[in-house]
Amino acid sequence: MRLTDAAKKMLDGEQGAAKRLAMxxxxxxxxxxDAEEMVSIGYAHVAAGQPLYAGDMEQLEALSELGATVVVPTSVNIANADMSRGRLMHAPDKLVDLQRRSEPVHRRMGSDACYTCTPYWAGHWPTWNTHMVSLESTVTIFCNSVLGAKSNRDGYFAIYAAMTGFYPKMGYHLDENRRGTHLFKIEADLQNASDFGCLGYHIGLRARSGVPVIEGFARRPTLDELDAMGAAIATSGGSAMFIVPGVTPPYADVSDAFAGTSPEAIAVTSSDIAAVYAAFAPADDTRPSIVHLGCPHASMQEMREYAALLDGKRIHADVELWITTSRVVRQMAQEAGLSEVLERAGAKVLSDTCPIMCHLSRIMAPDPKHGLPAPAATRCIVVDSAKQAKYVRDTVHCDTFLTGTAEAVRSAIEGRLVARSGGVA
Structure with missing residues (x-):
């Protein structure tokens, strides 16, 4: 691989042990x-360092002890607990204390310890053609597809890129891999972000690791709808990019997206959307224990939507309503008076984490030396996100009910499953 002089110095150890390890x-x-050279990156989104993954926190601390620092703007992904409101979500105190160890480490390294899967709502907005790294699939696909930045679905290599400012030129960093592979024509009636999430889930199943090009929207999708769609595409499939001509830079039309002849379009109907909802529907007599909103972490606009739906209402005594967002958006919601409305209704406004990454998950493997308790069983979680529906079922191992946002709120208020479009399960 061809390396710049700066990269060679890092590899030779001239800039310390941490950069040598990373390079x-x-x-x-x-x-x-088979990458031939490196690219210079302008942004990184890295792992939190999670005590529920054996060795993850220790690896982060070991890098810090070597003197590691980041050299590009760097944000931090979600953690295993809300570090300021852990008891509100019933997180074990020991888990919260362990997770808090990560915060000073990230700050020493120079990262923004925002602990969110939507850092773009917290001020991290990489621009068109910026090479970047991200270990969070939602961040990768949003930045590739909406902002026009260039990123792969990175694992722990993201922190190494943040420490050096370099990354191998491969995958979606190459323009030839940023062309469409499948064409989808929307014939479905899409009403909200939940519907867009189901659309993304269906497309991900069909496109797999390809780059779907999507046309035929009745209107221009909102940022929240694009976020929900992309997150779901990356959940049911392996794609890190979609193209909506006229939205995704620099593709003005379908021909641009395919650099020539377009394939035959695959129609997506309302029946396809309904099938995704139906795939996450438990027995009719199931009662929810938790309703979760905010996957991916909620934007300020979504917080306003939740507050409007809950104003003057009260959550059922047998149900908990979790709303997860970034620290930045939570602070904005507090200042706007939204949190007061939400909490008066009985909602729990949380940051730093979400149900699939916290103590509820039954697939985590913490180091036994930490002595963390095994997760308790969860009866049913209601969600308005196709991404969250898939991962809740796979990680929390409980009944999962996917519905619209308004219906999820009604489920929390009424203590029963309220299906999309007002039908009651």
Missing amino acids: DSLVKFGDAY
Whole structure:
């Protein structure tokens, strides 16, 4: 692999042990994928360091002890607990204390310890053609598809790129891999972000690891709808990018997206959307224990929507309503008076984490030395996100009910499952 003089100095250890480790890992990573050179990155989104994954926190701390710092703007992904309101979500005190160890480490390294899967709502907005790294699939697909930045679905290599400012030129960093592979024509009636999430889930199943091009929207999708759709595409499939001509830079039309001849369009109907909802529908007599809103972490506009739906209402005594968002958006919601409305209704406004990454998950493997309790069983979680529906079922191992946002709120108020479009399950 061709390296710049700056990268060679890092590899040779002239800039310290931490950068040598990082650059050596990146070179080996790039060699494995036949990358010919590195690109300079302008942004990174990295792992939190999670005590529920054995060795994850320790690896972060070991890098810090080597003197690691980041050299590009860097945000931090979600953690295993809300570090200021852990008891509100019934997180074990020991887990919260362990997770708090990560915060000073990130700050020493120079990262923004925002602990969110939607750092773009917290001020991190990489621009068109910016090479970047992200270990969070939602961030990757949003930045590739909406902002026009260039990122792969990165794992722990994201922190190494943040430390060096370099990343192997491969995958979606190459323009030839940023062209459409499948064409989808929307014939479905899409009403809200939940419907867009189901659309994305259906497309992800069909496109797999390709780059779906999507046309035929009745109107221009909102940012929240694009966020929900992208998150779901990356959940049911392996794609890190979609193209909506006229939205995704620089593609003005379908021909641009395919660099020539377009394939035959695959129609997406309302029946396809309904099938995704139906895939996450438990028995009719199931009662919810938790209703969760905010996957991906809620934007300020979504917080306003939740407050409007809950104003003057009260959550059922047998149900908890969790709303997860970033620290930045939570603070904005507090200042706007939205949190008061939500909390008066009985909602729990949480940051830093979500149900699939916290103590509810039954697939985590913490180090036994931490002595963390095993997760308790959860009866049923109601969600308005196709991404969250899939991962709740797979990680929390409980009944999962997917519905619209308004219907999810009604489920929390009425203590029963309220299906999309007002039908009651």
